Amino acid sequence: xxKTELLGRWTKEKSEELYGIKNWGAGYFSISDNGEVLVxxxxxxxxxxxxxxxxxxxxxxxxxDMPVLLRFENLLDAxxxxxxxxxxxxxxxxxxxxxxxxxYPVKVNQQQQVIEEVTKFGQRxxxxxxxxxxxxxxxxxAHLKDKEACLICxxxxxxxxxxxxxxxxxMGYKCFFVIEVPGELDLLMERSKALDIDPYIGIRIKLxxxxxxxxxxxxxxxxxxxxxxxxxxxIVDQLKEHGKLDCLRLMHYHLGSQIPNIRDIRSAVLEAxxxxxxxxxxxAPMGYLDLGGGLAVDYDGSNTNYTxxxxxxxxxxxxxxxxxxxxxxxxSEVPHPIIVxxxxxxxxxxYSVLLFNVxxxxxxxxxxxxxxLTEETPDQIKYLFEAYKGLTLKNxxxxxxxxxxxxxQIREMFKHGTISLRQRSFSEKIFWSLISKIAKEKTKLKNPxxxxxxxxxxxxxxxxxxxxxxxxxxxxxxxxxxxxxxxxHRLTELPKRNGIIADITCDCDGKIDRFIDLHDVRSTLPLxxxxxGDDYYLGVFLxxxxxxxxxxxxxxxxxxxxxSVRIYPDGNYDFVKExxxxxxxxxxxxxxxxxxxxxxxxxxxxEDAVREGQINPTDRREIMRAYDTGLRxxxxxxx
Ligand SMILES: *Cc1c(COP(=O)(O)O)cnc(C)c1O
Numbered sequence: 330x331x332k333t334e335l336l337g338r339w340t341k342e343k344s345e346e347l348y349g350i351k352n353w354g355a356g357y358f359s360i361s362d363n364g365e366v367l368v369x370x371x372x373x374x375x376x377x378x379x380x381x382x383x384x385x386x387x388x389x390x391x392x393x394d395m396p397v398l399l400r401f402e403n404l405l406d407a408x409x410x411x412x413x414x415x416x417x418x419x420x421x422x423x424x425x426x427x428x429x430x431x432x433y434p435v436k437v438n439q440q441q442q443v444i445e446e447v448t449k450f451g452q453r454x455x456x457x458x459x460x461x462x463x464x465x466x467x468x469x470x471a472h473l474k475d476k477e478a479c480l481i482c483x484x485x486x487x488x489x490x491x492x493x494x495x496x497x498x499x500m501g502y503k504c505f506f507v508i509e510v511p512g513e514l515d516l517l518m519e520r521s522k523a524l525d526i527d528p529y530i531g532i533r534i535k536l537x538x539x540x541x542x543x544x545x546x547x548x549x550x551x552x553x554x555x556x557x558x559x560x561x562x563x564i565v566d567q568l569k570e571h572g573k574l575d576c577l578r579l580m581h582y583h584l585g586s587q588i589p590n591i592r593d594i595r596s597a598v599l600e601a602x603x604x605x606x607x608x609x610x611x612x613a614p615m616g617y618l619d620l621g622g623g624l625a626v627d628y629d630g631s632n633t634n635y636t637x638x639x640x641x642x643x644x645x646x647x648x649x650x651x652x653x654x655x656x657x658x659x660x661s662e663v664p665h666p667i668i669v670x671x672x673x674x675x676x677x678x679x680y681s682v683l684l685f686n687v688x689x690x691x692x693x694x695x696x697x698x699x700x701x702l703t704e705e706t707p708d709q710i711k712y713l714f715e716a717y718k719g720l721t722l723k724n725x726x727x728x729x730x731x732x733x734x735x736x737x738q739i740r741e742m743f744k745h746g747t748i749s750l751r752q753r754s755f756s757e758k759i760f761w762s763l764i765s766k767i768a769k770e771k772t773k774l775k776n777p778x779x780x781x782x783x784x785x786x787x788x789x790x791x792x793x794x795x796x797x798x799x800x801x802x803x804x805x806x807x808x809x810x811x812x813x814x815x816x817x818h819r820l821t822e823l824p825k826r827n828g829i830i831a832d833i834t835c836d837c838d839g840k841i842d843r844f845i846d847l848h849d850v851r852s853t854l855p856l857x858x859x860x861x862g863d864d865y866y867l868g869v870f871l872x873x874x875x876x877x878x879x880x881x882x883x884x885x886x887x888x889x890x891x892x893s894v895r896i897y898p899d900g901n902y903d904f905v906k907e908x909x910x911x912x913x914x915x916x917x918x919x920x921x922x923x924x925x926x927x928x929x930x931x932x933x934x935x936e937d938a939v940r941e942g943q944i945n946p947t948d949r950r951e952i953m954r955a956y957d958t959g960l961r962x963x964x965x966x967x968x
Contacts, residue, residue, distance in 0.1 A: 339822055339823040344364070349845060353627055355627075357407070361380060363821065364821035365817065366817045366818070368381065370404055370896045371403070377898050381682075381868060384902075385397075385817070387904065388892055394967050395685050396796040396965055397889060397892055398877075399683075400442065401679075401893075402442075402450075402895050405450060406450040409456055412431055412643060412670075416668070427665035429454075430667050431669065431672060432480075432671050433447045433458055433671075433677075434458075435465040437874050444469065444472045448473050448478075458472075458478075458479075459480075460483070462484050463493075466490065473502070478503065479503045479669055480502050480503060480504040480505070481531065482494050483533065494528065495520060498527070504529060505617070507619075508530065508532045529578045529579065534556055534557075534601065535555035536582055539584075554583075565577070568613075578613075579616070580615065582621055583623070587623070587625045587674060588639075589636055589638055589639045590639075594623060594649065602654050603657055606658060610661075619669035622674065623672075625638070625675070626674050626679075628813065628871055630845065678871045679870075682868050683796065683889070685794050686794070687859065687864075688966055689792075690792050706752075713731070713756060713760060717732075717759055722773060725767055739753060740753070764784065771784065782852075785827060786829055789829045790826045794832060799834060799838075799883035800883065800886050800888070802869055803879040804876060806839075811850065812870060813845050813871060814854060814870070822857055824855035826857065828855075833886070833966060882919060885964060887916040888910045910965070911963075928960070
């Protein structure tokens with residue numbers, strides 16, 4: 330019996346704890362008795378749970394290859410309901426006199442399907458949209474049918490943009506023109522006069538409150554957008570001069586995204602509500618208080634004020650906001666406004682899951698080293714060997730330092746030609762044996778030296794996976810954001826290996842070596858040994874917000890296949906939409922190649938080879954077919 334058998338069998342409960350799925354999954358994801366990850370769109374109704382492995386076979390049967398982005402429309406629906414219900418509940422219990430009107434900021438995931446579903450599922454709550462550019466406004470106007478819902482226009486606006494906003498108002502939309510910079514008012518007044526349409530005006534303010542976290546540069550005094558208090562007063566005076574103060578209906582601020590600390594949210598609401606009350610005193614009708622985004626997602630499940638988490642629930646967020654607004658307005662007798670929030674991340678993060686297969690694993694080899702070195706061995710290699718042989722718990726740091734020092738020396742000697750390639754190769758075997766030995770010994774220490782902290786990831790297995798970090802989870806690379814990642818099956822088996830993840834871009838940044846943990850950040854992820862010939866699938870969760878349209882064409886890996894799933898309460902499900910990812914020809918044309926011309930050019934090359942007798946015409950046909958198939962194929966690793 331080995332040690333793990335003695336400790337008892339590995340169970341799904343142990344996997345739940347290891348990967349933290351109950352902490353970050355928000356009830357939407359869980360593990361089945363046979364060790365597979367399930368999606369539960371109806372949270373408590375287990376009848377409707379679907380295994381990812383079932384969906385993967387369905388996708389395979391339809392001829393789509395990994396990687397695949399799965400979108401669950403039910404989860405979008407559920408999150409919109411959850412947010413609206415939470416606000417309405419908080420308002421009811423605190424006896425708030427206004428109501429809530431959420432808007433979805435289009436930039437967080439602009440895919441047509443998302444906008445279509447948000448406006449469809451949001452209709453029962455009059456959930457609206459927020460746009461920051463002309464293209465977003467044009468998409469929003471075509472999808473939003475609900476005239477009660479808000480359509481909030483932020484961003485820089487030219488005359489064309491302004492005209493569209495005004496026409497929307499004329500058609501009965503609650504379409505707000507938010508003034509972001511002082512100069513915008515003149516053009517708005519000019520167009521409004523020309524078209525004879527009164528706008529709904531909002532102003533975006535800068536708060537002095539700032540929030541922690543690395544997404545949060547949009548708040549505070551130095552943010553690019555928004556008006557400071559003297560600019561606010563100037564706008565109010567200008568509106569009075571135009572006789573249009575009655576158009577001022579909304580006040581907006583945006584503190585930044587993913588605000589982990591509820592105290593920052595609270596202090597911003599308090600400050601903003603004070604400004605709101607003053608605007609009412611100035612004589613503006615107002616009515617809408619728009620608190621922007623910032624409602625965070627608990628990516629690591631730790632429920633703390635760490636940047637990838639949040640120290641509050643959605644319910645607490647709603648209650649705190651409503652309470653804060655009421656506490657400021659209480660003494661001033663200003664009517665309770667309609668509260669608007671622009672929550673994007675929370676609305677869509679759960680919606681998408683990235684699935685991919687593991688292509689290969691590279692393990693650090695265990696080398697057989699001799700007991701003794703020959704006389705002729707260069708001294709530096711001998712010293713390295715001594716560090717390896719003489720390692721004990723007491724001199725662990727010293728041996729580690731020696732190892733690094735002599736490895737560098739040996740590399741220098743190789744450059745100067747005093748050491749052969751064979752000798753260098755041998756020295757590297759010693760070096761890695763030393764590092765493995767140190768990593769093993771280190772686990773026996775209560776307080777291992779800080780230098781040795783990163784050793785696990787240095788000796789971890791490398792799992793080569795069929796996806797591109799840059800295309801599918803760009804924030805993992807750009808801002809070190811953590812996403813929950815775990816195997817989708819075999820979760821009743823002990824994951825014996827510790828791995829890091831490498832994508833197939835072959836870029837040294839195309840890897841993941843930081844993983845979620847309740848108390849810390851892990852440098853490796855526990856994974857299963859590959860079984861001969863069996864596929865091994867991993868999922869990256871909570872990737873619905875910000876990842877899809879930030880992705881780039883690094884190494885010309887294009888969009889992945891996308892499959893949308895609709896799940897019914899009885900556990901049946903449909904693939905409602907399948908979108909083929911980019912082909913090689915697609916991505917090449919994005920960088921201005923012409924696929925037809927490529928074919929022609931290559932055909933000429935092949936014809937030359939025929940003429941020169943390197944290949945025959947039959948070869949040529951086969952080669953051209955291979956080229957053509959390659960051009961039409963998926964950019965990722967195909968079976
Ligand atoms: C990006 C953005 C949002 C979305 O914020 P989340 O934190 O994702 O909810 C809302 N409002 C504005 C103005 C934004 O720029």
